[in-house]
Amino acid sequence: MWCQRLAWLLRGCHGSPGRRWPRLPQAPRPILAAPARCQTTVPASPPCAWQLHQDHLELRYGSTVMRLDFVWLRDHCRSASCYNAKTKQRSLDTASVDLAIQPQAVRVDETTLFLTWPDGHVTRYGLEWLAKNSYEGQKQQVMHPRILWNAEIYQQAQVPSIDCRRFLETHEGLKEFLQNFLWYGIAFVENVPPTKEDTEIVAKRISIIRETIYGRMWYFTSDFSRGDTAYTKLALDRHTDTTYFQEPCGIQVFHCLKHEGTGGRTLLVDGFHAAEQVRLQAPEHFELLAKVPLKHEYVENVGDCHNHMIAVGPVLNVYPWNNELYLIRYNNYDRAVINTVPHAVVHSWYHAHRALTTELRRPHNELWVKLKPGKALFVDNWRVLHGREAFTGYRQLCGCYLTRDDMLNTARLLGLQA
Template structure:
């Protein structure tokens, strides 16, 4: 009797699967205990669409566009783009995420052409275009092509012969600006040439790609070796490799000069810190990892403080320098507006 019943259920299941559809339950007593897999949804679309999906106990699995994606059910309910859940004019949610059952699961799922429909226990229907799910899935994001970053040293950078961008091209054409930003994203440094050597023109250059960040040094800083701010930068002394504003709440990076007293960790951790510091310093001071540039009036250098350290040798004579700090979000946003994957 058991074998006959199991054979009957298996045959019925295979018949339904061959047609590409299964239902959530069969009209058989105790079917869940007899055939646990049958309580899961499984749907294979036509071969031309090359799409398949399966409803698991705790997530929804979709295979489409050569990508296997997994979605939490709460995520699927929360990202509903229906008029009652999402304001398409402001691109903001209307749905109160905190009101959704943390254990929510769809009551039914169906595929119509290239659109998935999820019906929830309260009767609300959420629909998703398959391409939208690919674009916004975790797995789809991992495959997304981003602007490459090149890990380089002095030899690699010199052999690449990275071109500078002319001041007028930078200011007046999107192509010039895009070429500059592409170099900046690739290497973390980029040059603009033929800039009138004034603070006003340097400021105008910076504003082309970002808001200028106000700091304790002002909007634009302009200094020489007069020690006016009690900082080594305002002297003729050499500056070791560093990044600026390490003491900010949102720092640009590492700065050995401005390192505070280490008094927040025990002695054994302190020694490990010094060991790590020594390893880092040795790497930074290797000649092959240093790229020396002699700045001259009219040449502006942009540096990504998250990637590239900078410094200087000691000097004699008189030197004036001006510059500013930019907001990283705005620099990357400008790059994206020009079609770069920043």
């Protein structure tokens, strides 16, 4: 009741119902006479205005208009009894909050929102904190800033390889490497001694090695020691790896230790660039690729290696709340029998898949590199597809998979947005 009356009062004071947010004057001036219910601005902080509704508080701070649910406001209280500032963990039992809770009093000064709850508990929020942490504040920015590329964009950017010593011994070297990796989804370290042990040291600088059915650090040559085309001299079309894991490996490290022969160049394609082209040209295709779940599968019975992996998931994975792409699962070799898609959808899905494949195969999207001993390549396996040209002669690659969360952790600790 109180809230409704106040909302009405505020609306009345703001003038015509069509213009709910008053244009605030440059100089600070209270809009309402009653101090407890007014909004003020000071020159240093962005203008702020608020309005109470039945079940939420509408707060405008600068250009951000936030709609803050009362339970949300109670749940995120940062007071000492609700939140442990040392561990940065919630102490409040959210299940103890009345889902119909309404604040008894609301007050806003230049920097802070104050809420008094029916039991007398007071919650304070910094307006900056709210603008940053609210849904509306988050929605205005992407989680992962990236530079989508084709061959020309990547080459013109002249992204430098990072020297191994700088990478291992300085924060700046590591930070520069990670920034490039976050932006482009690929990055190189040069002057790495061409051994498995040194490659491991380099890999562990950014993340934690993810041990898989292929081992921890792997070596591979065209010896068909495993039941997979990777262990041959054949060409491999662009793909992401471990699509048959429920969580595909986040990063792949490749270091070519030896190649005496011809061919064997590595192909790299920015999967997100291709997917965004599809989103622009044919949003219905993008949507199908993001919605239709498919199986990928790895079946191996070679020597002592017996494995059967299956995972189900769409080709494109987007955060549901802002539609930002975060993972592409694309491997036509390892895609299993399609039996998760009803008849009415399967043909359209093939059209959508064709549209994406067409983008992925455009020659101007292909970046070809010849991996040489000393140059370690890191690939974001959730974004960038890799492939290789057929080759002759003896070729030995070593590398490993890394977890993505731990790379992001390293990046955040260095102050990068990740």
